[in-house]
Amino acid sequence: MPTPPESTEAPAGAGARARHAWARLHGLGPVVGLVVLCIAGFALNHDFATLDNAMNVLTRTAFIGIIAVGMCFVIVSGGIDLSVGSMAALIAGGVILLMNSLGKHHVPPTLAVVAGAGFAVLLGALFGLAHGLLITRGRIEPFIVTLGTLGIFRATLTWLSDGGAITLDNDLADAYAPVYYASLLGVPVPVWVFLLVAVVGAAILNRTAFGRYVQAVGSNEQVARYAAVDVDFTKLITYVLLGACVGVATLLYVPRLGSASPTTGLLWELEAIASVIVGGTALKGGSGSVVGTVIGAILLSVISNILNLTSIISVYLNAAVQGGVIIVVAFMQRRRR
């Protein structure tokens, strides 16, 4: 993954090619890590390798994974979003309240579900737009803007729910359940959506002018500005994309438990950011990989899955194992200075 400024100084030749191959090998770090983990998982408990378990893991990764794809754009552009977990919780609460009130006005359940799903994506995009405007027009650091909204979103949900849970009415929950629980060709719906989001994300980042602008802005904002890239607009759109991704993740999440509570989406922001970074994207921005992000997200859920399937390690140490694996994988894909 060469960054734009690097390509200007690198002369074509054997040295450059070797460096390219080296970079590619290191890009495989997360894949190697995932393969090693899967072998370990199979050795510890043969049930790990069953199709059901694989689908369980992929389905539960879908939420974080979809958010991480959006997060990848924001981080590549040099930004950060700490609010995604709280945003998901608030969107979940908002969607449930909307659907319940539609249900009370005798709107057919299917229509209420469609309206709720559309509302989730719209609300996410609007929150993203608010972030983008505060960051570009308001000239506030993304860390501070999203730290602020992290509190605002979660507190609003807590207030809406009185600190308890907001629960979807039963007939609506039944109509909505297939979005999480149904399968298409043996693969659960959330996994299909995850795949679709990842493919579209990868195409946008690698194959479109906008994708190159995102990388240029993250690599060097001044240079991008001189090259007539609309820096503010590019940044704005990355936050809107991330918001929409959070909306999509939430519309898949709500039918699972049919409820939103103040613990919904807790620490999702850290998991999403960790997925992006473990997947080989630099936190300082400039370049990144959607495929790596997807692998990173899967890797993180595989670790906790394996820990649940065995009891060789004291439960008190679970978090330490997770931390250790993350550091080892990050070490394998580290960049050359």
Add this chain to the structure above:
Amino acid sequence: MKTIHRRLVLALAGAGLAFGAPLAALAQNKVTLGVAIPSADHGFTGGIVWWANEARKELEKKYPDLKVIVKTSKDAGEQANQLQDLVTANKINALVIFPHESAALTKPVQQVHSKGVYVTVVDRGLTDESGQDAYVAGDNTAFGKVPAEYLAKALGGKGDIVALRGIATTLDNERMDAFTGVMKAYPDIHLLDAKYANWNRDDAFKTMQDFLTRFKHIDAVWAADDDMAVGVLKAIDQAKRTDIRIVFGGAGAKGMIKTLKDGTDKRIQANVSYSPKFIYDAIKLTAEARLKGEKLPAKTIIPSVLITKDNAKDFYFPDSPF
């Protein structure tokens, strides 16, 4: 006789008006009661906040001499700061505190106590009890013992159980120890594994999915919390497993109590009470005792009892968020 009585009352009332506050103060103490509790970050603490505010509304209406200040905090550090504010800015003379952590709050509470404030500690006892005047708590041992005894009996002393745990705390350990303590008497009941799911629906869902992958036969689940029981039930439904006969939650959240009362899920047959309402009881007991200048007993334990279909209606509070 009657008229004399009435005249006396009138005279007293007149005197009361004339002297105003001093007389009222003689009859009843003025109490400014601070309440320091965790903020609503999951179902149970949501219930704590709701019940604390219920107590405030009800008691302030009933007793004009009482002022109740409710403060919520997200961690032990913030709570310690609030204690200082309550003493210096709000001039409290009584405190009801639900500490985030026993050890971390012991010194700050002692500080408050040394300034002459009457202190009632709720749920998590201080490591040094000299800083508290009274202690009101739920029964964590019974919280683990009651489900263990119920499950042992319902399974006929034989079967496979998995358990979920909350967050690694002394409170969680007490419950788990009580549970395994009872199970020692039943060698044919196997506790296959117990993992932390953080009193969280989503984590419970994932953990239960993995238990279902790992264990081909499970008779009962001790979910140890009604929020976690929600996630457990969904995971079982998804896997279409029919071997699990009982899912035992805990604490008596309104959704689960309703399910139990209406008998809508045959896996939910019993529950154990551990209601956040004890904060309401603690505030009420403290306020009423202090208004009269009395003391509370040093230790009040609100019992955790078995809830079944028969007595479920006594534990159903539809207006509470929990």
